[in-house]
Structure formats: C-alpha cells, structure tokens
Amino acid sequence: MNIGQAAKASNVTAKMIRYYESIGLITAPIRTQANYRVYANEDVHALRFVKRARNLGFSIEEVRELLALWRDKSRASADVKSVAMKHVQDLETKIAELQAMARTLSHLARTCHGDGRPDCPILADLADPAASLAPVPGKPKRKARQEADCACHEDATLPA
Amino acid sequence: MNIGQAAKASNVTAKMIRYYESIGLITAPIRTQANYRVYANEDVHALRFVKRARNLGFSIEEVRELLALWRDKSRASADVKSVAMKHVQDLETKIAELQAMARTLSHLARTCHGDGRPDCPILADLADPAASLAPVPGKPKRKARQEADCACHEDATLPA
DNA sequence: CTTGACCTTCCCATTATGGGAAGGAGCATA
C-alpha cells in the first residue's frame, strides 16, 4: 500500500504520516526500489490509533506513551488509565479557563448597547477592568452572586 | 520609562512588548540617544489593554481590531460587541469540543480497572472505536441515554 | 513516448511566547 492509500485508509494525511515517521512516532515502513513507502494493514491500524488519540486531544508525546503501552502486551491498565486521567484533568482545566473567559465576555456584551453609540462597557473593561468594578453603585449585595458567577473582574485565566 | 519598567507596570514582558511593536500592534515609542525605548503612561495603558484582551482569549488580530475601535472615539458599540460575541462563540465551540473529549475519556477511564492487569478498554477504544461499540451485548436500550451523553463512539471533535 | 497522478525530499509559514548570545549603556562603588 502506498502512502496515499494508507492516508485514505487511516484518515491521516500523507503529509502527517511522513511527519509522524520523521519524529519516530511510527516506525519507518519498508520502501520499494523506487523509494516509495509501503504500508501494511498493521501500519494503518497504528495510524488510526494515532488519529483517534489526537482527536481525543492527546499531545503527540502522550500518543507516544499510549502507543508504547498499546504495543506492550504486559502493560498494567493502571498506567494507561493514569495517562488518560491526567489528560482529562488537563482538559477540565482548559475548559474552566475558557468558560471563565466566555462568562466575562458574555456579561460585558450583555451590558453593551450594541448600537451606533460609541459608549462601550467592553472597551471600558479592557481599558481598565478595575474601573468597571462598580458599574452600578449601590445594592451590591443583590449582585454578589451574579458577580461571582461571571468573574468579570479577575483575570479570567491564570495562564501557565 | 524604560522597557523594563513598562513591562512591570503593564505585566507584559519586555520581550513581548518588543514583539508587539515589531508586528505593529502597538506604536513604536521614541528612543533615547542610546537607542533605549522610552514609554509614556499612555503606552502602558495600551499595553494593559492588550494584556487584558489576551487574557480574555482574543487573538492578536482581534486585539488589533479592538485597539483600533478603542482609539476611534466615534466607533459604534455594535462593532465592539460583534467582535466580542464572535469570540464568545469561538470559545463556546472550543469548550464543546473539549467537553466531548473529556466525556469520552472519562467514560473510558471509568470502565478501566486501572490495576495490574493488561486489559484496557481505553487502549481497546483507541485501537478500534467501532469494536468498543458493544462492550456489553444485550440491553442496549438501557444504555442509550448514557451513550448519547458520552459520545464515546464518535470522533469527539470535528477539527476545523 | 507522453500524460497525469502519484511519490520523494526540502523549505517556508503559521501563533504567541520564551531562551539566550553578543555587545553597548548606565550607574555605583572600590
């Protein structure tokens, strides 16, 4: 099987197959005399594995670990599970960050007229988040919960 | 103010300040005779604006638009709002993708013993998602809702 | 033998950020 056929069969582009080979993620296949790569069904299987893992958000290095575990018939499932669980944690961290951003922005957008006037709480917040701390003076207790909910006045994320 | 001081005041590294200048995101400041950059308070203000927008997940190009709107005193708030709303949508799309991944993986991890045995549904799924469609034959109706909920057997994401 | 589809390698671009080298500038202290 040529690289193009392997690409179709695995849903991994030829470009990426070559790349994965170059970084040692997958093993280099044999070549024809014309230097064409020749893939076996097993190789396609591995490529699909990689594809699936990438779709689940694993980094290349994590995929490398998973592939090693997959090949190691005497692995402990605990090792696989810990890789997966750590990734779930990473995902959840990222989700929380994005949600904080979305909440803040949604809140700001809600308070923006969105018409022809230049007045804009969104720009005001970007220019000076502290100044938008008290957009409506008075009755702070009623808003307490909502403000906590939108986290508008924090940095939304603490990037690593 | 030197670049180091501007960096501290804006919480943007000197490295990034130079970069933002190089791509025309911020205007080049005047220089001393020794070629040192000299920043005014306004510049720091703009840098804080950029920082805040970046923290909210806007791309550099989006920040560029927002800065232009900020400087344009006759902007329409609708224009700002639309940039913000589009970004909220992007964030929500991304969140949904990550959640789909997390759901799938959590489900797989839950079904994995996580002990010394090599048996592992996680690897099994990576190797062949279709095969893990019916891990427990029979009573499919009872699982219908749960399966829909975890999306395990779809690609989890449809990357752009 | 030509044509078109495929393969090869190699280089470049992307996004946003950091690291680090080599050399100049500014300031304080011995």
Place this chain on the structure above:
DNA sequence: TATGCTCCTTCCCATAATGGGAAGGTCAAG
C-alpha cells in the same frame, strides 16, 4: 578611573502540529 552589575539593544533559535508548495523522480495507461 576601573571594575562590575544591571539594563538595554538586535538577532537567531525553539516550541506544537499542520499545511502549502516547489523541484524532480516514478508508474501506469493510452
């Protein structure tokens, strides 16, 4: 003044994963 420390300058490289495209070789069908 000379030494030294901290800051500044520019320039190059690296990251993560992927795509684009050029230049040139190969294969199969007509």
